Amino acid sequence: WAPPTRARRTKMAVQVVQAVQAVHLESDAFLVCLNHALSTEKEEVMGLCIGEVSTSPGAPVALPAAAAPRAAGTLTPLMPTRLNDDTRARSKCLRVFLQVDTVRIVHIHSVIILRRSDKRKDRVEISPEQLSAASTEAEISFCCAPTWSMTHRLAELTGRPMRVVGWYHSHPHITVWPSHVDVRTQAMYQMMDQGFVGLIFSCFIEDKNTKTGRVLYTCFQSIQAQKSSEYERIEIPIHIVPHGSIGKVCLESAVELPKILCQEEQDAYRRIHSLTHLDSVTKIHNGSVFTKNLCSQMSAVSGPLLQWLEDRLEQNQQHLQELQQEKEQLLQELSSL
Structure with a gap:
């Protein structure tokens, strides 16, 4: 070379x-x-x-x-x-x-x-x-x-x-x-x-x-x-x-994910359901698959996302409480001067 x-x-x-x-x-x-x-x-x-x-x-x-x-x-x-x-x-x-x-x-x-x-x-x-x-x-x-x-x-x-x-x-x-x-x-x-x-x-x-x-x-x-x-x-x-916290815009994007996945499933189901040549059994089967996919998304995406947001909220509330205590302590120190 x-x-x-x-x-x-x-x-x-x-x-x-x-x-x-x-x-x-x-x-x-x-x-x-x-x-x-x-x-x-x-x-x-x-x-x-x-x-x-x-x-x-x-x-x-x-x-x-x-x-x-x-x-x-x-x-x-x-x-x-x-x-x-x-x-x-x-x-x-x-x-x-x-x-x-x-x-x-x-x-x-x-x-x-x-x-x-x-x-x-x-x-x-x-x-x-x-x-x-x-x-x-x-x-x-x-x-x-x-x-x-x-x-x-x-x-x-x-x-x-x-x-x-x-x-x-x-x-x-x-x-x-x-x-x-x-x-x-x-x-x-x-x-x-x-x-x-x-x-x-x-x-x-x-x-x-x-x-x-x-x-x-x-x-x-x-x-x-x-x-x-x-x-x-x-x-x-x-x-x-690295960031210490998640930004508002990124948080909104994360929350939109389950909605978008649900919309994709709805679009696919409506597109197939609108076909006129499908028999009743096939339509029932398609409806069952649609329901199954939505439940899978709730279990794999929506549920963990909701749990993460709840944990994050609890963590933020705890951090806010610690900051309030620190603020009160600093005010007391200032007043004693």
Whole structure:
């Protein structure tokens, strides 16, 4: 292996000059993504990421084209590697070298859970037209009003403009790496916004050695392969930003999850129930399956979510009581001075 020449580096950098150098995902948004990904084991789920993009003066960086996926719970930041003779000599994997004028970091503050119109075992997509409609406050099948209102509320809370900066989806029982379809879909999204990123959460994966479940996640963008019309993935370093509490907007997204799952089941049942050629026995069977699915969702999603909210409320009340006691103690100390 030899480091690429300057001419080759320049050629390689053409397609990724505006690549994102890192993604900062807030821990409460990360929690909502995990809850959504773990809500169903049979189909993929999808949502949009709301946040902002910050820029700063750039420098030569090397972005790994095949970085290792991150395991849930890993909070160590993984930043782009600066180029020098030692890192070039020690590099074992393919890297994309580029000279960037500005360093772009995507900050994800919240997520929007999308209602799927088509549920599949190995694929979930929305078209670029739908994404554009959601970003421009147009009406779309999975309702854009919550998209706009959430973005507007988040902008009011932070005092900064917010927008759709990426998408996420789950890979139940399969690898965390994006498929060719995922890479092409990401490339289409980047045609509208070069800073758009994609997140994948691989869940329901069992470690063969420890026999325990794992959740892996990764962030990526797409670049056009050299001398080919196909696209390749480029891994984007992702860092989970710790938070002491869950934000209001993320809490609302978490509460919306059971409602959206219920709406999906209702839409599927009504679509089948409206068919005129079904006999009575088939309709009764479909109704039973519909009821069973709703009960399963209540047991697996709604019940644990309600218990978590009750525990959180009790914890907050206890913390509030401790703060009140501390306040009274400080007032007594002040009055004694």
